[in-house]
Amino acid sequence: MNNYTEILRAHNLKATPQRLEITNALYTNGHMNIENLYAMMLEKFNSISLATIYKNINIMLEAAFIQEVKIPNAKSVYELTKASHSHAVCSNCGHIEDITLDLSSIQNTAMGITDFKIETSDLVFSGLCKKCQ
Amino acid sequence: MNNYTEILRAHNLKATPQRLEITNALYTNGHMNIENLYAMMLEKFNSISLATIYKNINIMLEAAFIQEVKIPNAKSVYELTKASHSHAVCSNCGHIEDITLDLSSIQNTAMGITDFKIETSDLVFSGLCKKCQ
DNA sequence: CTGGGTGCAAAGTATTTGCATGAAC
DNA sequence: GTTCATGCAAATACTTTGCACCCAG
Numbered sequence: 001m002n003n004y005t006e007i008l009r010a011h012n013l014k015a016t017p018q019r020l021e022i023t024n025a026l027y028t029n030g031h032m033n034i035e036n037l038y039a040m041m042l043e044k045f046n047s048i049s050l051a052t053i054y055k056n057i058n059i060m061l062e063a064a065f066i067q068e069v070k071i072p073n074a075k076s077v078y079e080l081t082k083a084s085h086s087h088a089v090c091s092n093c094g095h096i097e098d099i100t101l102d103l104s105s106i107q108n109t110a111m112g113i114t115d116f117k118i119e120t121s122d123l124v125f126s127g128l129c130k131k132c133q
Numbered sequence: 134m135n136n137y138t139e140i141l142r143a144h145n146l147k148a149t150p151q152r153l154e155i156t157n158a159l160y161t162n163g164h165m166n167i168e169n170l171y172a173m174m175l176e177k178f179n180s181i182s183l184a185t186i187y188k189n190i191n192i193m194l195e196a197a198f199i200q201e202v203k204i205p206n207a208k209s210v211y212e213l214t215k216a217s218h219s220h221a222v223c224s225n226c227g228h229i230e231d232i233t234l235d236l237s238s239i240q241n242t243a244m245g246i247t248d249f250k251i252e253t254s255d256l257v258f259s260g261l262c263k264k265c266q
Numbered sequence: 267c268t269g270g271g272t273g274c275a276a277a278g279t280a281t282t283t284g285c286a287t288g289a290a291c
Numbered sequence: 292g293t294t295c296a297t298g299c300a301a302a303t304a305c306t307t308t309g310c311a312c313c314c315a316g
Contacts, residue, residue: 014315016271034305049273054306056271070203072255088249099243106239107258110232115263116221122205123256125240130248147290149296167280182298187281189296 011063018048022056023080031069031077031087031096071096072126084120090129099125144196151181155189156213164202164210164220164229204229205259217253223262232258 004023005015013019018041025040026032032040034053041048057078060066069077071089077096086099103121111118137156138148146152151174158173159165165173167186174181190211193199199211204222210229219232236254244251 009316014270016315018272047273050305051274051307052272055308058307059271068205070205072201072203072253086243088243088247088251090249091252097247097249099246101239101243101246103239106234106236106256110219110221110234110258113232113234114221114230116223116230116258116260117266118221118258118260119224120205120259121256122259123239123254125243125249125251126253126255127249127251133250142291147295149290151297180298183280184282184299185297188283191282192296 008065011060011065013059013063013065018045018052019056019060021045022053022060026066026078026080030098031079033075033077035075037078069096069124070122071124086123086125088125088127088129090132091126092128092132095129095131097129141198144193144198146192146196146198151178151185152189152193154178155186155193159199159211159213163231164212166208166210168208170211202229202257203255204257219256219258221258221260221262223265224259225261225265228262228264230262 004020004027008015008019008023021041021044022037025037029036029040034057038048038050038053041053057066061068061078064081066078067081069079069087071077071087073091074089074094083100086101086103088097088099089095101123103123107118107121110116137153137160141148141152141156154174154177155170158170162169167190171181171183171186174186190199194201194211197214200214202210202212202220204210204220206224207222207227216233219234219236221230221232222228234256236256240251240254243249
Protein backbone atom coordinates (compact mmCIF):
# COMPACT_ATOMS: atom_id res chain seq x y z
CA MET A 1 0.00 0.00 0.00
CA ASN A 2 1.41 3.17 -1.41
CA ASN A 3 1.78 6.35 0.62
CA TYR A 4 -0.71 8.10 -1.58
CA THR A 5 -3.62 5.79 -0.83
CA GLU A 6 -4.44 7.60 2.36
CA ILE A 7 -3.82 11.00 0.84
CA LEU A 8 -6.23 10.28 -1.99
CA ARG A 9 -8.84 9.16 0.53
CA ALA A 10 -8.29 12.30 2.56
CA HIS A 11 -9.41 14.15 -0.56
CA ASN A 12 -12.48 11.92 -0.87
CA LEU A 13 -11.05 10.08 -3.82
CA LYS A 14 -11.08 6.31 -4.00
CA ALA A 15 -7.59 4.93 -4.31
CA THR A 16 -7.92 3.04 -7.59
CA PRO A 17 -4.86 1.62 -9.31
CA GLN A 18 -5.29 4.18 -12.09
CA ARG A 19 -5.30 7.09 -9.67
CA LEU A 20 -2.35 5.76 -7.77
CA GLU A 21 -0.45 5.51 -11.01
CA ILE A 22 -1.34 9.05 -12.09
CA THR A 23 -0.17 10.22 -8.68
CA ASN A 24 2.99 8.22 -8.99
CA ALA A 25 3.69 9.54 -12.48
CA LEU A 26 3.27 13.14 -11.32
CA TYR A 27 5.40 12.49 -8.26
CA THR A 28 8.15 10.98 -10.38
CA ASN A 29 8.07 13.45 -13.24
CA GLY A 30 7.04 16.59 -11.45
CA HIS A 31 5.02 18.05 -14.32
CA MET A 32 3.15 16.26 -17.08
CA ASN A 33 0.72 17.22 -19.79
CA ILE A 34 -2.25 15.05 -20.77
CA GLU A 35 -0.40 13.51 -23.68
CA ASN A 36 2.65 12.48 -21.64
CA LEU A 37 0.50 11.16 -18.88
CA TYR A 38 -1.67 9.08 -21.20
CA ALA A 39 1.39 7.59 -22.88
CA MET A 40 2.89 6.69 -19.51
CA MET A 41 -0.36 5.26 -18.20
CA LEU A 42 -0.73 3.08 -21.29
CA GLU A 43 2.47 1.31 -20.34
CA LYS A 44 0.92 0.20 -17.07
CA PHE A 45 -2.71 -0.25 -18.14
CA ASN A 46 -2.94 -1.49 -21.68
CA SER A 47 -6.59 -0.60 -22.03
CA ILE A 48 -6.85 2.62 -20.06
CA SER A 49 -9.09 5.20 -21.67
CA LEU A 50 -8.21 8.82 -22.31
CA ALA A 51 -11.59 9.59 -20.75
CA THR A 52 -10.35 8.10 -17.50
CA ILE A 53 -7.35 10.40 -17.60
CA TYR A 54 -9.50 13.45 -18.17
CA LYS A 55 -12.06 12.47 -15.55
CA ASN A 56 -9.38 11.91 -12.98
CA ILE A 57 -7.47 15.05 -13.80
CA ASN A 58 -10.67 17.04 -13.41
CA ILE A 59 -11.77 15.43 -10.19
CA MET A 60 -8.28 15.74 -8.74
CA LEU A 61 -8.22 19.41 -9.72
CA GLU A 62 -11.55 19.98 -7.99
CA ALA A 63 -10.25 18.24 -4.91
CA ALA A 64 -7.15 20.48 -5.11
CA PHE A 65 -5.06 17.34 -5.00
CA ILE A 66 -3.30 18.47 -8.17
CA GLN A 67 -2.93 21.80 -9.93
CA GLU A 68 -2.77 23.00 -13.50
CA VAL A 69 0.14 25.12 -14.68
CA LYS A 70 -0.40 27.12 -17.85
CA ILE A 71 2.79 27.45 -19.86
CA PRO A 72 3.39 30.07 -22.57
CA ASN A 73 3.53 28.48 -26.02
CA ALA A 74 2.89 24.99 -24.70
CA LYS A 75 0.22 22.71 -23.33
CA SER A 76 -0.82 22.92 -19.71
CA VAL A 77 0.92 20.61 -17.31
CA TYR A 78 -0.29 19.17 -14.03
CA GLU A 79 1.54 18.75 -10.74
CA LEU A 80 0.77 17.48 -7.27
CA THR A 81 -0.36 20.33 -5.04
CA LYS A 82 2.41 21.56 -2.81
CA ALA A 83 3.45 24.85 -1.21
CA SER A 84 3.00 27.80 -3.52
CA HIS A 85 5.90 28.21 -5.93
CA SER A 86 6.90 29.55 -9.33
CA HIS A 87 8.13 27.74 -12.43
CA ALA A 88 10.97 27.98 -14.90
CA VAL A 89 10.34 26.48 -18.34
CA CYS A 90 13.02 25.73 -20.91
CA SER A 91 11.91 27.13 -24.24
CA ASN A 92 14.14 24.63 -26.01
CA CYS A 93 13.48 21.24 -24.39
CA GLY A 94 10.39 21.97 -22.33
CA HIS A 95 11.98 21.01 -19.03
CA ILE A 96 10.19 22.57 -16.07
CA GLU A 97 11.63 23.34 -12.66
CA ASP A 98 9.96 24.54 -9.49
CA ILE A 99 11.34 27.71 -7.94
CA THR A 100 10.50 28.83 -4.45
CA LEU A 101 10.45 32.60 -4.26
CA ASP A 102 8.93 35.07 -1.86
CA LEU A 103 6.49 37.09 -3.93
CA SER A 104 4.90 39.01 -1.07
CA SER A 105 6.87 42.17 -1.74
CA ILE A 106 6.06 42.33 -5.43
CA GLN A 107 2.48 41.40 -4.66
CA ASN A 108 2.24 44.34 -2.27
CA THR A 109 3.76 46.63 -4.83
CA ALA A 110 1.16 45.43 -7.34
CA MET A 111 -1.66 46.08 -4.89
CA GLY A 112 -0.34 49.59 -4.44
CA ILE A 113 -0.58 50.19 -8.17
CA THR A 114 -4.01 48.70 -8.85
CA ASP A 115 -7.12 48.57 -6.73
CA PHE A 116 -7.13 44.80 -6.85
CA LYS A 117 -7.15 42.72 -3.71
CA ILE A 118 -4.61 40.16 -4.91
CA GLU A 119 -4.91 36.63 -3.62
CA THR A 120 -2.58 34.53 -5.74
CA SER A 121 0.30 35.07 -8.12
CA ASP A 122 1.24 32.80 -10.99
CA LEU A 123 4.75 33.37 -12.23
CA VAL A 124 6.40 31.46 -15.04
CA PHE A 125 9.92 32.19 -16.19
CA SER A 126 10.96 31.16 -19.69
CA GLY A 127 14.49 30.70 -20.86
CA LEU A 128 17.12 28.03 -21.34
CA CYS A 129 17.83 25.29 -18.86
CA LYS A 130 21.39 24.37 -17.97
CA LYS A 131 21.67 21.69 -20.66
CA CYS A 132 20.22 23.80 -23.45
CA GLN A 133 22.27 26.94 -22.93
CA MET B 134 -6.94 55.55 -42.99
CA ASN B 135 -6.54 54.29 -39.47
CA ASN B 136 -3.30 54.61 -37.52
CA TYR B 137 -2.90 50.89 -37.53
CA THR B 138 -2.76 50.48 -41.29
CA GLU B 139 0.89 51.34 -41.43
CA ILE B 140 1.68 49.35 -38.31
CA LEU B 141 0.07 46.24 -39.77
CA ARG B 142 2.07 46.71 -42.94
CA ALA B 143 5.25 47.14 -40.97
CA HIS B 144 4.57 43.62 -39.69
CA ASN B 145 4.07 42.37 -43.27
CA LEU B 146 0.35 42.07 -42.79
CA LYS B 147 -2.08 43.45 -45.33
CA ALA B 148 -4.36 46.01 -43.76
CA THR B 149 -7.72 44.39 -44.45
CA PRO B 150 -10.87 45.75 -42.86
CA GLN B 151 -11.11 42.59 -40.75
CA ARG B 152 -7.61 43.04 -39.38
CA LEU B 153 -8.14 46.69 -38.70
CA GLU B 154 -11.25 45.84 -36.76
CA ILE B 155 -9.52 43.13 -34.71
CA THR B 156 -6.81 45.66 -33.95
CA ASN B 157 -9.37 48.25 -33.03
CA ALA B 158 -11.27 45.83 -30.78
CA LEU B 159 -8.08 44.89 -28.94
CA TYR B 160 -7.08 48.52 -28.64
CA THR B 161 -10.46 49.46 -27.22
CA ASN B 162 -10.95 46.49 -24.92
CA GLY B 163 -7.38 45.77 -23.95
CA HIS B 164 -7.81 42.01 -23.66
CA MET B 165 -10.21 39.71 -25.49
CA ASN B 166 -10.68 36.00 -25.86
CA ILE B 167 -11.65 34.36 -29.15
CA GLU B 168 -15.31 34.20 -28.22
CA ASN B 169 -15.58 37.90 -27.30
CA LEU B 170 -13.69 38.90 -30.36
CA TYR B 171 -15.82 36.83 -32.71
CA ALA B 172 -19.01 38.24 -31.19
CA MET B 173 -17.71 41.78 -31.58
CA MET B 174 -16.52 41.19 -35.13
CA LEU B 175 -19.89 39.77 -36.12
CA GLU B 176 -21.45 43.13 -35.34
CA LYS B 177 -19.29 44.78 -37.95
CA PHE B 178 -19.03 41.97 -40.51
CA ASN B 179 -22.18 39.95 -40.66
CA SER B 180 -20.57 37.07 -42.52
CA ILE B 181 -17.15 36.92 -40.97
CA SER B 182 -15.89 33.41 -40.38
CA LEU B 183 -14.45 32.07 -37.15
CA ALA B 184 -11.69 30.66 -39.33
CA THR B 185 -10.74 34.21 -40.28
CA ILE B 186 -10.47 35.13 -36.61
CA TYR B 187 -8.24 32.15 -35.90
CA LYS B 188 -6.09 32.69 -38.97
CA ASN B 189 -5.56 36.31 -38.12
CA ILE B 190 -4.89 35.70 -34.46
CA ASN B 191 -2.27 33.14 -35.42
CA ILE B 192 -0.59 35.23 -38.06
CA MET B 193 -0.59 38.28 -35.80
CA LEU B 194 0.94 36.18 -33.02
CA GLU B 195 3.69 35.01 -35.37
CA ALA B 196 4.33 38.58 -36.41
CA ALA B 197 4.47 39.51 -32.71
CA PHE B 198 1.88 42.15 -33.41
CA ILE B 199 -0.28 40.69 -30.64
CA GLN B 200 0.40 38.40 -27.69
CA GLU B 201 -1.45 35.65 -25.90
CA VAL B 202 -1.99 35.84 -22.16
CA LYS B 203 -2.81 32.57 -20.42
CA ILE B 204 -5.14 33.08 -17.50
CA PRO B 205 -5.63 30.59 -14.66
CA ASN B 206 -9.08 29.01 -14.80
CA ALA B 207 -10.11 30.91 -17.91
CA LYS B 208 -9.61 31.10 -21.64
CA SER B 209 -6.56 32.76 -23.08
CA VAL B 210 -6.91 36.40 -24.03
CA TYR B 211 -5.04 38.40 -26.64
CA GLU B 212 -3.64 41.91 -26.47
CA LEU B 213 -1.68 44.26 -28.72
CA THR B 214 2.04 43.87 -28.11
CA LYS B 215 3.39 46.61 -25.90
CA ALA B 216 6.16 47.00 -23.35
CA SER B 217 6.51 43.99 -21.11
CA HIS B 218 4.07 44.04 -18.23
CA SER B 219 2.15 41.85 -15.81
CA HIS B 220 -1.58 41.27 -15.41
CA ALA B 221 -4.16 41.29 -12.66
CA VAL B 222 -7.29 39.22 -13.25
CA CYS B 223 -10.49 39.47 -11.27
CA SER B 224 -11.59 36.00 -10.28
CA ASN B 225 -15.16 37.23 -9.97
CA CYS B 226 -15.89 39.29 -13.09
CA GLY B 227 -12.92 38.42 -15.28
CA HIS B 228 -11.73 41.99 -15.62
CA ILE B 229 -8.06 42.23 -16.54
CA GLU B 230 -5.68 45.09 -15.85
CA ASP B 231 -2.13 45.68 -16.99
CA ILE B 232 0.44 46.29 -14.29
CA THR B 233 3.88 47.64 -14.97
CA LEU B 234 6.38 46.20 -12.53
CA ASP B 235 10.10 45.87 -12.51
CA LEU B 236 10.76 42.15 -12.36
CA SER B 237 14.51 42.28 -12.88
CA SER B 238 15.30 41.78 -9.23
CA ILE B 239 13.10 38.73 -8.80
CA GLN B 240 14.32 37.41 -12.12
CA ASN B 241 17.90 37.67 -10.91
CA THR B 242 17.00 35.97 -7.69
CA ALA B 243 15.41 33.17 -9.70
CA MET B 244 18.51 32.79 -11.85
CA GLY B 245 20.55 32.47 -8.69
CA ILE B 246 18.39 29.58 -7.55
CA THR B 247 18.17 27.60 -10.79
CA ASP B 248 20.68 27.16 -13.57
CA PHE B 249 18.24 28.61 -16.08
CA LYS B 250 19.16 31.56 -18.23
CA ILE B 251 15.85 33.37 -17.87
CA GLU B 252 14.65 35.50 -20.75
CA THR B 253 11.05 36.36 -20.00
CA SER B 254 8.71 36.33 -17.02
CA ASP B 255 4.96 35.90 -17.18
CA LEU B 256 3.22 37.02 -14.04
CA VAL B 257 -0.52 36.94 -13.47
CA PHE B 258 -2.10 38.07 -10.24
CA SER B 259 -5.56 36.79 -9.36
CA GLY B 260 -7.90 38.41 -6.90
CA LEU B 261 -10.78 40.81 -6.74
CA CYS B 262 -10.99 44.04 -8.69
CA LYS B 263 -12.17 47.23 -7.03
CA LYS B 264 -15.82 46.71 -8.01
CA CYS B 265 -15.98 43.08 -6.90
CA GLN B 266 -14.39 43.45 -3.48
C1' DC C 267 -23.67 -4.95 -0.90
C1' DT C 268 -23.19 0.13 -2.47
C1' DG C 269 -21.26 3.95 -4.43
C1' DG C 270 -18.23 5.46 -7.21
C1' DG C 271 -14.70 4.41 -11.08
C1' DT C 272 -13.50 2.41 -15.57
C1' DG C 273 -13.62 1.75 -20.53
C1' DC C 274 -15.88 2.27 -24.63
C1' DA C 275 -18.44 4.81 -27.96
C1' DA C 276 -20.64 8.87 -29.11
C1' DA C 277 -21.28 13.69 -28.62
C1' DG C 278 -19.63 18.25 -28.05
C1' DT C 279 -16.32 21.99 -28.42
C1' DA C 280 -12.22 24.11 -30.22
C1' DT C 281 -9.04 24.81 -33.84
C1' DT C 282 -7.01 24.03 -38.41
C1' DT C 283 -6.97 23.16 -43.33
C1' DG C 284 -8.19 23.27 -48.47
C1' DC C 285 -10.03 25.63 -51.90
C1' DA C 286 -12.50 29.00 -54.81
C1' DT C 287 -13.42 33.73 -54.82
C1' DG C 288 -12.25 38.42 -53.82
C1' DA C 289 -9.56 42.36 -52.18
C1' DA C 290 -5.03 44.79 -51.12
C1' DC C 291 -1.21 46.80 -53.08
C1' DG D 292 -1.67 41.60 -62.38
C1' DT D 293 0.08 39.20 -58.34
C1' DT D 294 -0.09 38.03 -53.88
C1' DC D 295 -2.33 37.23 -50.08
C1' DA D 296 -6.93 37.23 -47.25
C1' DT D 297 -11.63 35.80 -46.74
C1' DG D 298 -15.47 32.63 -46.14
C1' DC D 299 -17.26 28.32 -46.42
C1' DA D 300 -17.12 23.45 -45.64
C1' DA D 301 -14.66 19.65 -44.15
C1' DA D 302 -11.20 17.74 -41.37
C1' DT D 303 -8.66 17.30 -37.18
C1' DA D 304 -7.83 17.83 -32.33
C1' DC D 305 -9.29 18.15 -27.76
C1' DT D 306 -12.51 17.27 -24.01
C1' DT D 307 -16.83 15.71 -22.04
C1' DT D 308 -20.75 12.67 -21.49
C1' DG D 309 -23.78 8.37 -21.09
C1' DC D 310 -24.00 3.92 -20.04
C1' DA D 311 -23.00 -0.96 -18.84
C1' DC D 312 -19.87 -3.30 -16.15
C1' DC D 313 -16.61 -3.67 -12.34
C1' DC D 314 -13.97 -2.73 -8.16
C1' DA D 315 -12.86 -0.26 -3.64
C1' DG D 316 -14.41 0.26 0.75
